Amino acid sequence: MEKENSGGRIIMENDARVEETTPLEGEFVLKKQLKPPPPQEEERTQQAPPHPLYSEPHKIPPYKVRHSLTPFTALCEHPDRIVFQHQESNEEIILLIRKHFITNVPWIALTLFLLLLPPILLPHLSIILPFLNVSALTKTAATLFYYLVLSGFTLIEFSLWYFHLAFVTNKRIIDVDITGILFRHIAETKLDLVQDVSYSQYGLIRSLFNYGDIFIQTAGEAPNFEFDKAPQPGKIIQLVGDLVGKARQ
Amino acid sequence: MTIFDIIQPIIELLTNQNFIIKITLVLLLTVYTIFSAIVARQISIMNTLINQLDFSAFFKLLAWLHFILSCVLLLFILRVL
Numbered sequence: 252m253e254k255e256n257s258g259g260r261i262i263m264e265n266d267a268r269v270e271e272t273t274p275l276e277g278e279f280v281l282k283k284q285l286k287p288p289p290p291q292e293e294e295r296t297q298q299a300p301p302h303p304l305y306s307e308p309h310k311i312p313p314y315k316v317r318h319s320l321t322p323f324t325a326l327c328e329h330p331d332r333i334v335f336q337h338q339e340s341n342e343e344i345i346l347l348i349r350k351h352f353i354t355n356v357p358w359i360a361l362t363l364f365l366l367l368l369p370p371i372l373l374p375h376l377s378i379i380l381p382f383l384n385v386s387a388l389t390k391t392a393a394t395l396f397y398y399l400v401l402s403g404f405t406l407i408e409f410s411l412w413y414f415h416l417a418f419v420t421n422k423r424i425i426d427v428d429i430t431g432i433l434f435r436h437i438a439e440t441k442l443d444l445v446q447d448v449s450y451s452q453y454g455l456i457r458s459l460f461n462y463g464d465i466f467i468q469t470a471g472e473a474p475n476f477e478f479d480k481a482p483q484p485g486k487i488i489q490l491v492g493d494l495v496g497k498a499r500q
Numbered sequence: 501m502t503i504f505d506i507i508q509p510i511i512e513l514l515t516n517q518n519f520i521i522k523i524t525l526v527l528l529l530t531v532y533t534i535f536s537a538i539v540a541r542q543i544s545i546m547n548t549l550i551n552q553l554d555f556s557a558f559f560k561l562l563a564w565l566h567f568i569l570s571c572v573l574l575l576f577i578l579r580v581l
Contacts, residue, residue: 322555332553385517392577396525396532399566399573403536406543406566413559414546427550432542437549 322413325349326482328490335418335425346419346490350412350480351462358408365401369394407432417478419491422498424467426476438476440469442498448491450484467491522581529577533570540567 320330327347335344373394376383411429418425424445428436445467452463463484467476481487513519543563547556 320552320554322552322559334551334553336549336551383517385521389518389521389581392525392573392581393521395573395576396529399569400532402569403532403539403566406563407539410539410543410546414550416550429546432539435546 320347323352325352326487338420339422342423343421344418345421345494346417346487348417348419348465348478348481348487350415351460351482353456353460353462354480355408355412358404362401362405362408365404369397415479417476417481419494421494424476424491426478440467440476442495444470445491445495446470448488448495450481450488452484465491518581522577525577525581526574529570529574533567533574536567536570540564 320327330347415429423441425439447468450463450465462480462482465478465481540563
């Protein structure tokens with residue numbers, strides 16, 4: 252947009268600076284746009300427009316993460332009715348992360364298949380194993396034992412999923428790894444020691460159900476943290492990154 | 501008494517399928533009962549570590565119930581079969 256000032260000079264009305272030289276009489280001078288000087292460091296931080304997701308700078312944006320906590324919840328923001336050992340009085344759990352529930356489908360399907368196996372096979376046992384000659388009571392005991400082992404399998408598989416989790420609090424990140432019912436590894440790091448947060452998502456199933464592996468690099472001696480098959484990894488790293496930024500201030 | 505008289509009942513016992521299955525079940529179930537006790541204990545410890553107030557007590561109960569069922573089945577096999 253241009254307008255003519257009182258001296259007959261054309262001035263560009265934009266935020267760019269205009270070189271002002273004295274023209275000769277009757278001469279119009281085309282204004283040269285100069286590059287604006289690089290803003291000072293303070294100016295740059297002050298004038299940076301806030302991200303549209305943020306209503307206020309440094310405020311946790313409204314992520315669409317489940318708040319209600321059930322035993323089957325894989326991702327929950329600000330879970331209210333859960334505490335962990337050695338939780339400090341002023342420490343608040345901001346995020347609870349488990350593996351995506353869809354990762355349980357293989358063992359659930361196997362359990363259902365094994366559950367239906369005895370009713371299908373037992374009536375035909377004399378055909379499958381013709382040499383077997385046992386009493387009905389023995390068969391009942393063996394079947395009960397089978398179902399007991401199956402219930403144990405279900406209990407263990409659910410425990411492995413349920414206790415394999417990570418907490419992000421307002422002070423630290425706690426990673427609980429359960430690789431077997433008798434093997435557990437717990438690691439924690441303070442938020443201000445976090446160097447880098449990234450995630451990888453590959454494959455059809457992971458893309459379809461939106462889950463992936465989150466990697467957190469720390470400055471401490473502890474090895475890097477890894478949250479396997481976490482749901483909505485993009486939102487998690489956004490939230491963790493925001494919390495790390497807050498912790499460093 | 502000949503050696504055949506000693507071996508005869510052992511052979512009869514070993515060819516009795518009910519007896520073989522009972523012994524196998526007792527052995528397996530003994531090991532399994534010990535294992536289920538360890539699982540119940542481990543689940544209790546983990547629930548202390550991570551305490552979900554609405555669910556942890558129920559989860560611990562399930563684990564101990566599984567152990568009690570193992571004990572009951574072991575006793576049933578020992579007494580009835």
